[in-house]
Amino acid sequence: MRRSTLLGLAGFLLTGAAFAQTPNDYASLTSRFDAAINPTEIGGWLKLMAAEPNHVSSPHNKANADWILKQFRDFGWDAHIETYQVLYPTPVSEALDIPNLNGKPWSAALQEKPIPGDSSATAKDYALPAYLAFQGDGDVTAPLVYVNYGNVDDYKRLEQLGISVKGKIVITRYGQGWRGLKVKLAQDHGAVGALIYSDPADDGYSVDAVYPDGPMRPPQGFQRGSVADMTIYPGDPLTPGVGAKANAKRLTREQSPSLLKIPALPISYGDAQVLLGAMDGVVAPDNWRGHLGITYRVTGNVPVHLAVKSEWSLKTIYDVIATLKGSQYPDQWVVRGNHHDGWVFGASDPLSGQSALLAEAKALGQLVKSGWKPKRTIVYTSWDAEEPMLLGSTEWAEDHADELKKKAILYINSDGNGRGILGVGGSEDLEKFVSDTLAGLTDPETGQSVDARRRARLRMAGPMADEHARAMGRQAADPSRNMPLEPLGSGSDYSAYLQHLGLATLDYGYGGEGRSSGVYHSRYDTYEHHSKFVDPGFVYDALLAKTVGRAPISPRPLANMSAK
Ligand SMILES: [Zn+2]
Known part of the structure; x- marks a missing residue:
């Protein structure tokens, strides 16, 4: 049975995706988390993963899945690969x-x-x-x-x-x-x-x-x-x-x-x-x-x-699934994903987002090594075969539908990333949660807050914009109101989680000031192009990691609620 977004959300907000005990703990957690995010390391990972073509069924895409698996294990996660046989001509x-x-x-x-x-x-x-x-x-x-x-x-x-x-x-x-x-x-x-x-x-x-x-x-x-x-x-x-x-x-x-x-x-x-x-x-x-x-x-x-x-034969695809088990509510899952396959090298799409996801995983692993225990289970995923038709994420969602309907409380997605302003989509009910997690995040080029830059962009929706965009602009103009979120359609790996499983879903990415559109899905979406024109210094890829990583360490108050 399809669980409504609202129901999933109620549980999520009541219990929070919270893992910290007090706001002070949260401040200390976020500063330790941020300190573990290193743009140079992110750039190195991106270069390595984007060195050869990464289309579905290519040898390098498989090598990346194996390498990502090893990274998760080195970071202290319990990780494995799940395979599916899909039609991919x-x-x-x-x-x-x-x-x-x-x-x-x-x-x-x-x-x-x-x-x-x-x-x-x-x-x-x-x-x-x-x-x-x-x-x-x-x-x-x-x-x-x-x-x-x-x-x-x-x-x-x-x-x-x-x-x-x-x-x-x-x-x-x-x-x-x-x-x-x-x-x-x-x-x-x-x-x-x-x-x-x-x-x-x-x-x-x-x-x-x-x-x-x-x-x-x-x-x-x-x-x-x-x-x-x-x-x-x-x-x-x-x-x-x-x-x-x-x-x-x-x-x-x-x-x-x-x-x-x-x-x-x-x-x-x-x-x-x-x-x-x-x-x-x-x-x-x-x-x-x-x-x-x-x-x-x-x-x-x-x-x-x-x-x-x-x-037209079936091809094997490789999803990497990594887990940090929750200490208090192990049967409540926060699931986070980004794909690893590309059309050719896929530096901007998707490996910029994939590199950020790895940085989060490393930082969370370090927090665990230093004694922090997530109260809920964190599941990080690296999907294969997003480009042909969201294959890896959809097949995993279908394969594990019963368990996900019982346990997953939130799915967080990202994909290609670049220089610019935060884009974040999701259901209206998650606005408070997102607003809270944006606190303290700073744009690396302007020094302005991420929150202020996004509100300023939304406010620019002029009279020609559609009514929804103008409503978002009005909401963003009032600092006492929560950050408005873009409505989610389809086109990336959140689709099966939002539309089939009915989970509370968020999709994050920076962009608008880098230039990836000119090489989108071409052979020139390379490390060289990304590092020169899309995210010089990998500072926005690092910022994506800090932004998304706020969710699993969020301070939302814990209610006395057992696992649903
Ligand atoms: Zn993509």
């Missing part, structure tokens, strides 16, 4: 070409070339090429239709223009909506294939200089990702609702509703320029035009060939 072959472009054949570059001085040039292992996991394999040839961002309103506009995508290959740009929906809508409207590119207007040269001179996406960079129909259910497409153990009952691929049917690829804006530039039909509406040096058109006559073939 990997590309075998792919092609995108124009057989005859002005008398010559042309083909797209479906790998990003290495950049000297960057991990993309020094790594030895295989990097995934352009790829959209859970697209449908196929081999098609058809003219293109440009559909802007490829969302519902864009198809309405297309209909007004009297243009159909039936039998055509759709080309759409990233932004203004979930990537999977772009391919799904193309499929639903009868397209036979789909291409998604990143327009320089959105995350390329129109924003800032491109990598390696600046942080933004270079002409050859592209955004990998999942296009599974996540709105149906996250997790393994073949085992909805149950843990994907070896002996689990499985759907066939044909039965799975979350897999798409048409071939699809992400491409660079360098290649998009050629494809869009070869179109010769109807000129695109004003607000459909990006910043490439071409006339944007909706239709064209040049046939384009798109072929994708994947290998």
